[in-house]
Amino acid sequence: MKPSTSPRPLAAALKDRTEPVTVWGAGFIGLSAACALAEAGFPCTVLDTDAHRVSEINAGTVPLPGFEDVIPLAAARSAGRLRAAAADDPEAAAARVHLVCVNTDRDGSPVTGPLSAVLGAIGRARTGGESLIALESTISLRWLDELVPAALGADPATDTSLHLAAAPRRDWMLSPDMNLRTLPRVLGTARPDSLPLARLLYEAISQSVHPAPDWRHAGLTKPVENLYRYLDLVLTNQLAEAYPGLDVPEVLRLAGTKWNVPTFHPSIGIGGYCIPLSPRFAVDGTDQDSPLPLVASAMDWDGDHPARVAESVLRISDGPIGILGLSYAPDARIVEGSPARRLAEHLLAHGADVRLHDPYFTPEEITALTGARPLRWPDDLDGLGTLVAATPHALYADLPARLAALDNPPALVDNLGGYATALRGTTVPYAEWGTPAARTPAAPRP
Ligand SMILES: NC(=O)c1ccc[n+]([C@@H]2O[C@H](COP(=O)([O-])OP(=O)(O)OC[C@H]3O[C@@H](n4cnc5c(N)ncnc54)[C@H](O)[C@@H]3O)[C@@H](O)[C@H]2O)c1
Incomplete structure (x- = not known):
C-alpha cells in the first residue's frame, strides 16, 4: 500500500465537496452520476475501458446516442470539474472515493468480470487511509459476501478503513425528470459507521436519501x-x-x-x-x-414467449415481414434485451424473409445483430406482406399516413397499440397485439 497523500479527514472533504471522486464506467449510469457530482462541486474523473467514450466525453459529447438531452455533460464540464480517462489512470484509481457504475450484465445474463476488475484495481491502489466505495451497478447479494472481499483483498465487514455502500439506481433514462437527483435514493452500507460518510456524498446529489439497515437490504431493493x-x-x-x-x-x-x-x-x-x-x-x-x-x-414461461410470438406472427403473415425498431425503448439506441431481435431470430429460423429498420442502427449493424436484411425506411414499406411495429420511434410518427397512401399496404401488427386511432377508417389491415386480430389474418380498420 502506498502512503496516504491526503491529510484531511474524509468526512470533512466530503462535507465541503472538495474530495475528488472517481466514477468507474461511462455508460448512462456512470456519466450521469459524474455530471451530478461535478455540478455539486466534487472534482470528478470518469474512467472507462472504452477509449471512444473517454475521448467523446473529453470533447464535450455525450457518447450515448439518444441521451444527449438527458445527461447534462456541458453544464458539468463548464464548471471545469469533470474529466474522463482510461481505466488504468493511476491518479484516479488512488482516489479515496469511488462510484462503481460498470455493467453487471452481458447478453441478457448477469456478469461479474467488470465489477471484479474495478474492485481489484481499487484494492491495489488503496493508500492505506479511509476509502468510500459505492456500488451503483445492479448486484446480486451473493456478490457482496463473496466477490467484493475477494476482489478488494479486504473485508469491508471487518476492515474499518473501508466504507462500502450499495446505492442502486432506478432512473427512467428516457425521462429528463426521473433521474438520480429527483428519484428517492436507497442507500445502505456494509457497517453502520459508514452510513454518515455515504450520506454526505449522496445527499449532495439526491433530493431524498432513504437509509437502508445495511447494504444487503439496499442491494436487494433494486x-x-x-x-x-x-x-x-x-x-x-x-x-x-x-x-x-x-x-x-x-x-x-x-x-x-x-x-x-x-x-x-x-x-x-x-x-x-x-x-x-x-x-x-x-x-x-x-x-x-x-x-x-x-x-x-x-x-420459464417468458423464456418461451419469443417462440410463441414468432409463431403467431407467422400465422397471420403473408409475404416478406418487416420489423420497425430494434431498440426496445423509443428514441434510444439500446439493443440489450431487444424483443424485436428475438422475434427476428425466431422468424428467420422458420425460413421467413425478414427485414428490419431502426434509425439508431446502421444497416450493417442490423444484419450483424439480428441476421435480418436491413429495411429501407420508408421505401421498403411497399412490398411487405406484414409489418411489425415493435418500437414507436419518433421517426415512425407518420407511419399510418405512409401505409394508408399505399395501394397494397402490409398488415400492421402493432406491438403497443399506439397506431390504432390514426388507422381507424383506413384500408390498412391492422392487428393490435393482444387482440383477436393478431391471431387471425389482420382485418381493415372498421
Ligand atoms: N441504464 C440504466 O437505466 C440503469 C438503471 C439502473 C441500474 N443500472 C445498472 O447500472 C450499471 C451500469 O449501467 P449502464 O447502463 O451505465 O451500463 P453500460 O454498459 O452502458 O456502461 C458500463 C460502462 O462500464 C465500462 N466498463 C466495463 N469494464 C470497465 C472497467 N474495468 N473499468 C472501467 N469501465 C469499465 C464499459 O465500457 C461501459 O462503458 C449496470 O449494473 C446496470 O444494470 C442501469
Missing part, C-alpha cells in the same frame, strides 16, 4: 422493485395467450380504471436489461435450493 414489474408484464402476456378471442388490451384498460391497478399492454416481449434481468439477480442472491417459485415459473 431487483425486487423491478421484479414486481416483471411479474406484472409476464402476467399481462399470459392473459393475452389465455384469452385469444378477447380484446385483452381493452380488458386491461378497464381493469386499470380501478384505483390500485396500473394499466399494462400485452407485448411481443419484455425488453431492456433492468426488468428482464431482475428475476435472475433476485434468485441468485438467495442460497435456497428453489427460491421464489412464482418467479421461476414466470421466467
Whole structure:
C-alpha cells in the first residue's frame, strides 16, 4: 500500500465537496452520476475501458446516442470539474472515493468480470487511509459476501478503513425528470459507521436519501422493485395467450380504471436489461435450493414467449415481414434485451424473409445483430406482406399516413397499440397485439 497523500479527514472533504471522486464506467449510469457530482462541486474523473467514450466525453459529447438531452455533460464540464480517462489512470484509481457504475450484465445474463476488475484495481491502489466505495451497478447479494472481499483483498465487514455502500439506481433514462437527483435514493452500507460518510456524498446529489439497515437490504431493493414489474408484464402476456378471442388490451384498460391497478399492454416481449434481468439477480442472491417459485415459473414461461410470438406472427403473415425498431425503448439506441431481435431470430429460423429498420442502427449493424436484411425506411414499406411495429420511434410518427397512401399496404401488427386511432377508417389491415386480430389474418380498420 502506498502512503496516504491526503491529510484531511474524509468526512470533512466530503462535507465541503472538495474530495475528488472517481466514477468507474461511462455508460448512462456512470456519466450521469459524474455530471451530478461535478455540478455539486466534487472534482470528478470518469474512467472507462472504452477509449471512444473517454475521448467523446473529453470533447464535450455525450457518447450515448439518444441521451444527449438527458445527461447534462456541458453544464458539468463548464464548471471545469469533470474529466474522463482510461481505466488504468493511476491518479484516479488512488482516489479515496469511488462510484462503481460498470455493467453487471452481458447478453441478457448477469456478469461479474467488470465489477471484479474495478474492485481489484481499487484494492491495489488503496493508500492505506479511509476509502468510500459505492456500488451503483445492479448486484446480486451473493456478490457482496463473496466477490467484493475477494476482489478488494479486504473485508469491508471487518476492515474499518473501508466504507462500502450499495446505492442502486432506478432512473427512467428516457425521462429528463426521473433521474438520480429527483428519484428517492436507497442507500445502505456494509457497517453502520459508514452510513454518515455515504450520506454526505449522496445527499449532495439526491433530493431524498432513504437509509437502508445495511447494504444487503439496499442491494436487494433494486431487483425486487423491478421484479414486481416483471411479474406484472409476464402476467399481462399470459392473459393475452389465455384469452385469444378477447380484446385483452381493452380488458386491461378497464381493469386499470380501478384505483390500485396500473394499466399494462400485452407485448411481443419484455425488453431492456433492468426488468428482464431482475428475476435472475433476485434468485441468485438467495442460497435456497428453489427460491421464489412464482418467479421461476414466470421466467420459464417468458423464456418461451419469443417462440410463441414468432409463431403467431407467422400465422397471420403473408409475404416478406418487416420489423420497425430494434431498440426496445423509443428514441434510444439500446439493443440489450431487444424483443424485436428475438422475434427476428425466431422468424428467420422458420425460413421467413425478414427485414428490419431502426434509425439508431446502421444497416450493417442490423444484419450483424439480428441476421435480418436491413429495411429501407420508408421505401421498403411497399412490398411487405406484414409489418411489425415493435418500437414507436419518433421517426415512425407518420407511419399510418405512409401505409394508408399505399395501394397494397402490409398488415400492421402493432406491438403497443399506439397506431390504432390514426388507422381507424383506413384500408390498412391492422392487428393490435393482444387482440383477436393478431391471431387471425389482420382485418381493415372498421
Ligand atoms: N441504464 C440504466 O437505466 C440503469 C438503471 C439502473 C441500474 N443500472 C445498472 O447500472 C450499471 C451500469 O449501467 P449502464 O447502463 O451505465 O451500463 P453500460 O454498459 O452502458 O456502461 C458500463 C460502462 O462500464 C465500462 N466498463 C466495463 N469494464 C470497465 C472497467 N474495468 N473499468 C472501467 N469501465 C469499465 C464499459 O465500457 C461501459 O462503458 C449496470 O449494473 C446496470 O444494470 C442501469
